[in-house]
Amino acid sequence: MNIAVIFAGGVGSRMHTKTKPKQFLDIHGKPIIVHTIEKFQYHSEIDGIVIACVKEWIPYLKQLIEHYNLTKVRKVVQGGSTGQLSIFNGLVAAKEVVGAERSIVLIHDGVRPLINDKLISDNIASVKKYGSAITCVKVKETVLVVSGENQIEDIPERNNTRLARAPQSFWLDEILNMQKQAQAEEETNFIDSCSLAKHYGKKLYLVDGPSENIKITTPDDFYTMRALLDAKENAQIYGYEE
Numbered sequence: 603m604n605i606a607v608i609f610a611g612g613v614g615s616r617m618h619t620k621t622k623p624k625q626f627l628d629i630h631g632k633p634i635i636v637h638t639i640e641k642f643q644y645h646s647e648i649d650g651i652v653i654a655c656v657k658e659w660i661p662y663l664k665q666l667i668e669h670y671n672l673t674k675v676r677k678v679v680q681g682g683s684t685g686q687l688s689i690f691n692g693l694v695a696a697k698e699v700v701g702a703e704r705s706i707v708l709i710h711d712g713v714r715p716l717i718n719d720k721l722i723s724d725n726i727a728s729v730k731k732y733g734s735a736i737t738c739v740k741v742k743e744t745v746l747v748v749s750g751e752n753q754i755e756d757i758p759e760r761n762n763t764r765l766a767r768a769p770q771s772f773w774l775d776e777i778l779n780m781q782k783q784a785q786a787e788e789e790t791n792f793i794d795s796c797s798l799a800k801h802y803g804k805k806l807y808l809v810d811g812p813s814e815n816i817k818i819t820t821p822d823d824f825y826t827m828r829a830l831l832d833a834k835e836n837a838q839i840y841g842y843e844e
Contacts (some may be wrong), residue, residue: 606652606709609688610653610713625713627658636670638712639712650676651672653677653692656681687779693709696774707771707774710769710770711734714817714818721769734796734799737769738767739765767815780804
């Protein structure tokens with residue numbers, strides 16, 4: 603079974619929203635989180651979806667799921683106090699859904715809606731072949747490694763440097779066990795799943811993703827996403843989309 607765990611536990615402090623968390627802001631007539639869920643809902647290889655959501659907004663999310671007929675959503679669970687703990691709650695719920703069946707989990711940000719079918723398929727294929735799939739994009743500018751005193755310590759070769767994005771995918775049992783180990787060691791603030799997996803010695807393999815696969819964190823990101831969706835819509839209207 604292939605199951606997506608989407609975490610949407612943030613409250614949007616960097617977005618400066620006053621009424622809604624960022625994942626519930628509307629773009630092109632529907633909330634960002636719905637755009638994201640639909641990418642997995644309509645993918646033929648995805649069998650189920652679990653969402654970890656900020657507690658106060660779970661009833662509203664369930665209304666959206668019903669309104670948009672998102673039938674692959676199997677569970678909605680409460681997010682945790684950190685991103686890592688939100689993912690953990692989602693993984694536990696995913697395990698309840700799949701039972702004993704060996705399954706692949708695709709861990710994804712609820713505010714990263716500009717993924718595509720190929721990226722989802724490539725993640726699944728990479729886990730089957732290598733045991734992991736970390737979505738990345740090539741670095742287009744020079745990356746600097748700096749010290750606490752703003753001194754440049756290193757300038758990595760651009761060809762060997764990537765930006766980690768999402769989905770980040772694994773065999774469900776493996777990443778869930780690593781999460782449990784981290785909590786047993788009181789490690790609850792890993793920035794993402796690939797950082798956690800690398801810490802516990804997991805070999806990680808990259809999957810190249812689309813450059814527009816950005817995370818909607820700030821107002822600038824919001825407007826960038828809206829522009830990208832406008833461009834895709836225009837491409838469909840004028841016949842330029844592949």
